[in-house]
Amino acid sequence: MAELNKSYSPQGVEEKWYAYWLAGGYFIADPGADSAPYSVVIPPPNVTGSLHMGHALNTTLQDILVRWKRMSGLSVLWIPGMDHAGIATQNVVERQLASEGVDRHKLGRDAFIERVWKWKDEYGGKIIHQLKSLGASCDWSRERFTLDKGLSEAVIEVFVSLHEQGLIYRDNRLINWCPRCHTALSDIEVEHEELEGRLTHIRYPLADGGGHIVVATTRPETMLGDTAVAVNPEDERYRDMIGKMVRLPLTGRKIPVIADDAVDAGFGTGAVKVTPAHDFNDEAIAKRQSPPLEFITVIGPDGSMTEAAGRRYAGMDRYDCRKTVIGDLEHEGLLEKQEKYQHSISQCYRCKTVIEPLSALQWYVKIKPLAEEAIAAVRNNRITIIPKTWENTYFSWMDNINDWCISRQIWWGHRIPAWYCGACGEVIVSRTTPAKCTKCAGTELRQDEDVLDTWFSSALWPFSTLGWPEKTPELQKYYPTSVLVTGFDIIFFWVARMIMMGLKFMTEIPFRDVYIHALVRDASGQKMSKSKGNVIDPLIIMEKYGTDAFRFTLAVFAAQGRDVRFSEERVEGYRHFVNKLWNASRFILSNAGEAKLPETVGFERLDLGSRWIMSRLAAAADEMRISLEEYRFNDAAGSIYHFIWHELCDWYIEMVKPLLYSETEDKQAVQECLLYVLDNTLRLLHPFMPYVTEEIWQNLCEGRRMKEDGGKSIMIAPYPRSLARDAESEEEMSVIMETVMGIRTVRGELNLSPSLELNVYIRTLLEKTGDILNRNLIYLKKLAKAEVKAIGDDLKKPKGSAAAVRKYAEVYVPLEGLLNIDLEVERLKKEEAKADETISFLSRKLNNEDFLKRAPKDIVEKEREKFDECIRKKERIREHIGKLCEARGEQ
RNA sequence: AGGCUCGUAGCUCAGGGGGAGAGCGCUACCUUGACACGGUAGAGGUCGGCGGUUCGAAACCGCCCGGGCCUACCA
Structure with missing residues (x-):
């Protein structure tokens, strides 16, 4: 195994693994697979765009879902692509021309379009590379562009077909006209x-x-x-x-x-x-x-x-x-x-x-008939919008929708498939270029100069990208898609229109779920915009803190229904987390000796700590699965964070150190457990932090896999699920933890040096406690730096001792020669006051007849127990104070 | 004008009918053989205000105050 560096540095690692994944073809979907489909179409960014925080959040969330489902064994397809962004792109190229002193009319239509394609090839699609650096596991072999041949055919098919059905018409009325872009706009533009x-x-x-x-x-x-x-x-x-x-x-x-x-x-x-x-x-x-x-x-x-x-x-x-x-x-x-x-x-x-507002002749989609079905699809829960509150927005718009003006007076886009007869004025809408007028057979036909609204083509995206109108295997397998992940600002532009078009042309919804995520704002809650100058460039953040830390931050921030206020300090915080994981892994790998990575670990041969961490791992896996199923990304991220830092690192790794540093029989079992837990932890985390998990996992597997048949990449390793919980060891462990924390509190509060070993006497209050502690003294020694002198249920408190009073036990630390007793008395009095507060609150409650009568039995019972417990605790504290005062008197 | 949403620790935010949580920051102590991007222990909150529902409200309801957003053809 290669030695890992002391701290994780993402430079080089990210590029290496992304290239590795691409080379392995792990992103590529297989429509022939037997497993159930999971498909997502990316909301196509503008070809002119470059990555901003919104894209980063959007892409990260999709990638988390997609990697999770892929690891869970589903046949995953994530289609990437771009939108030709008619007006925006034309503006960019026109500006370029202007700097050369040319305008598009001088150039002519064909030459201009050629020029835009050239621009697209040279500068367009910068964002695609940026999505890749984010780690997006899209199937790039299926990347699409709204002006692709296939997608253009879909557009023509839809236009002509809607026209045939009377759902597209031409009318002269006031339109929203942009005097600068020189085109009509739809109401929502x-x-x-x-x-x-x-x-x-x-x-x-x-x-x-x-x-x-x-x-x-x-x-x-x-x-x-x-x-x-x-x-x-x-x-x-x-x-x-x-x-x-x-x-x-x-x-x-x-x-x-x-x-x-x-x-x-x-x-x-x-x-x-x-x-x-x-x-x-x-x-x-x-x-x-x-x-x-x-x-x-x-x-x-x-x-x-x-x-x-x-x-x-x-x-x-x-x-x-x-x-x-x-x-x-x-x-x-x-x-x-x-x-x-x-x-x-x-x-x-x-x-x-x-x-x-100007009066002009334009093409329109008659929207009401399409909208009705689209409203119904959400109302009947065939499509679920998450969070649900966005359904209101969807319905209120759909209920008041107006006909959609779809013609644009620009050149970059899908040209409207309508021709006008110079002889008789007939309008011919056709899938192919007509040779002569259908009415008068005149041959002097002129095609409509206008192009279609860009959103017209993106409305078809969920099925046009799958090959429609061809009946492709992709379409068969992956339509309808599983979820559309997007921001609320385009509910109208896309979500609604995709639903209408999907229902119309596929007679099926385009996606089952719509997950509406937050808007990323700056730290003071302002919308990021170039004009405000408060834009934070995701690429700079990724460069500075690593993509994994950045992605994790976005996921943690992505609570439903609330906007993200982006703060760089938090990214820094999660970079520390990446580093923590890195170092924990480093520790595990360098202490695993010759142990192999086991596929399963049997509980029976494990020590308490190992059984406990296995159970906690299972709990984390369950929490993550449930959270992800409900699109609660922040909770999923929180679960794995807490597990890694506060359970695996703070407790487990610390407690097994004595075992690892000695030559006991348990050692190998612990080593295997460590490897097993690390393996599963990495897999759980991988959808959130693809790079660092792959880097560690590859190190973990090298020479340690029992079988060499799989395991090329963590991204195709199975996602942990249904691991075994063990209530008993969790219960036992909580006794140990409480005891350890009790001793630490005494040490910390009395300012006793961490290096000082404390002598400890423990009076047990529950029957099992003594047994549990006796079996696990080694943990107390390590975790609390305590030498346990005696344990018993009738143990007397040694004179002049500090005490920690817990539910399972009381811990006594003789202070003789360690410090002055005044401090300890003061500390205990503080505790007593706290207990008093609780007691008075609870007694008020328990003396309330209404509470006793009306509250659920188990609640009453619980409150009573709390009360009794607290009374006992107070008595014990008083006792200790008394004894200390005595001791002080004697001194 | 309607609608939505938010107000919780110094800051950024989770949570959610049974005496409050995280990250960062702060204080004290600690170079303990993974990690100082670290460890241990702490301090810090009438959960925006006022009413109501309830045995019990930070949570549910109403009003108010204060932010933010989205729709709308008051010229």
């Missing part, structure tokens, strides 16, 4: 932000000269496109004006005063200017009127004013125009006032540019 703006009050003179009507607006520049002023029909103030005309300032146009219920008489002046072409509300009002109001588009796709805005304003940027309009109104004496006003503005989720 728009972010709302509360900002302080201004509410401008403008006078619109009545055309008949009889006064004016004041309207209030946050967007004065749109007045140039007003086609009405609306008031509430019930509003007495304006009732007479309905039907009259007003003169629209700065334009000379005359527009009517109309009535509409949507107007809130209590807001502003109670009169609203109506700009149907630039406001969603106004559009609705316009369409409700009969005849419908006119739409005048005064702002163009680039965010500047159109000719229709008037010669003075045409070509102006919309914000410059706002200033100009206000100035002009003021000049004409029509500006009533401007007041500060808090309101929310809509911005593009990619570039934060303020959205401009």
Whole structure:
């Protein structure tokens, strides 16, 4: 065996084992396997992306599940891949072009797309390497990209098929337009932000000269496109004006005063200017009127004013125009006032540019019929959302869902499979490029210039990545997938749409569970963002503390329903844990002698400590399994942490040292037990800390495996389960532990040197105690540095002794010559006071008739026992104090 | 405006009807042959406030205060 270094350093280790796993093909799924499937599709990161904390958490949690299931014997497939991120990627490449003084229109569509692919090959997919360094055990042989040939075919199939079923249609209405990205966006791609703006009050003179009507607006520049002023029909103030005309300032146009219920008489002046072409509300009002109001588009796709805005304003940027309009109104004496006003503005989720509602012809998915089934799937628990509280979010969105605008005016993406006939205007939607018009047989066909929303293709991800529409073995074996692990921010973008599409095209849910994990924030709870400058780069953390410590920290933080506040100190803390494990392993391996790693260890030949640690190992394994089954990653991590540090290291390793350093018959059994426990511990921990566990495990196995037939890697070693518990040794061990801690408390509280061996007398209070202690004196000697002088149930406390009073026993430490007795008296008085508090609390409770009558019997019984126990304890403490005072008097 | 969520040790957070837990930090002592990235013993908390339900509330319910988030077409 190679000598292990004194402390663990991850450098080199991580790369080595990742390469080893890849070479061994351990990540690769076998659809032909007999074992039950467990499959996960990664939420595909953007091709433009680089690893952030969110990815790190997301990937770590999936990897934990996947490694755990793989070790548990399931046929595991974890599909990785990336999303082509239409708008984001196009933006990146357009910026690149701009720096060369070119724009995409100059370049032309084909050349541009070629350029994006080139970019993708060169820079895209950085994140894939980063996922690998996190340890992600994805099946890279099945990596997919949303613009792959296969996935593109799936997209076309779905589009055409939905169109055939009347679920995709084309319509002209207001859309969310990003003037910078130059494309339409769906409702959920728009972010709302509360900002302080201004509410401008403008006078619109009545055309008949009889006064004016004041309207209030946050967007004065749109007045140039007003086609009405609306008031509430019930509003007495304006009732007479309905039907009259007003003169629209700065334009000379005359527009009517109309009535509409949507107007809130209590807001502003109670009169609203109506700009149907630039406001969603106004559009609705316009369409409700009969005849419908006119739409005048005064702002163009680039965010500047159109000719229709008037010669003075045409070509102006919309914000410059706002200033100009206000100035002009003021000049004409029509500006009533401007007041500060808090309101929310809509911005593009990619570039934060303020959205401009524009009227345009776009493609839509008719969503209600799809949503109904998707709602039902969650309602009937065919799909479980964990934590359950996110179901509310899902339902409330799905219940109020609007049709999905899926066309984007960009080039990078799946081009819409629709063609327009130049001769007759027919729209032909087709899986293949049509040769001639289906209506007039004209050959002058032009394909739609637009591409589909990126999310349209990612909605198909759970089955398109498995080969659909082909009937592949993968699809057969691994659909539906087992779980989707993701953040809440994309419940709408994906989860909901994946469910709709899965149900529609596979007639089956896409995943059984949806695990919604937290958002990673900075230490003060702020969302990490580049603009705030509070981003912590996971790669730097991994470099600094090691990937294992980082992953473990994420897992420990990942409690359900709460966001993660990331703090570097905790990563450091868990790096210490990695090092602790490393050193414990180092100890075990260097003290295992010639022992082989046994496949099982029989309890009968083991000492108490070994039986105890075996039982505790079993307990930890059970806890971890239950926790992982319920996606309680933090609890699973906590269990193994506690086991390794506070049971294996603090107690077991310490207590077997005397055995290992001597030549007793028990020695080999202990060595085997140590190896066995280490082996199982590493396997339990492996899903959380893949690298260090592999590194140690390989050292452990070298030359020590009884059989050489398996064990190439810990990642395919069986996950421990159903190990045997042993209640008796746990019970016995707790007697030892209590006793040891009693002696240590005396030592610590009285400040006796750790190197000083103490003479100890023990009075046993339970029948079994004496026997247990007598059989295990060696542990007391080692763990408490105590020489036990006498044990007995009628033992008298030696004069001038300190005492520790426990449930099973009282421990006496004669202090003669060790220190002054005053200190011990003081300490005991503190204990007495504590006991008094407990006694008074419990007696109040036990004197309460209602409690005795109504509380469950076993609780009452337990409280009574506690009370009795406490009374006895107090008596004993008093006794000790008395004796010490006596002794002091004699001194 | 609705909805969700959080408030527990100095800090970051678990827990959850039967007198409070972890990590880090802090104090004292300790270079004991795995580990000072360590060991032992401690200190430290009216579990945000007020009501209610209950024999019993930090936990369940209501209100309030204070954070955070998500939805929504009040111009």
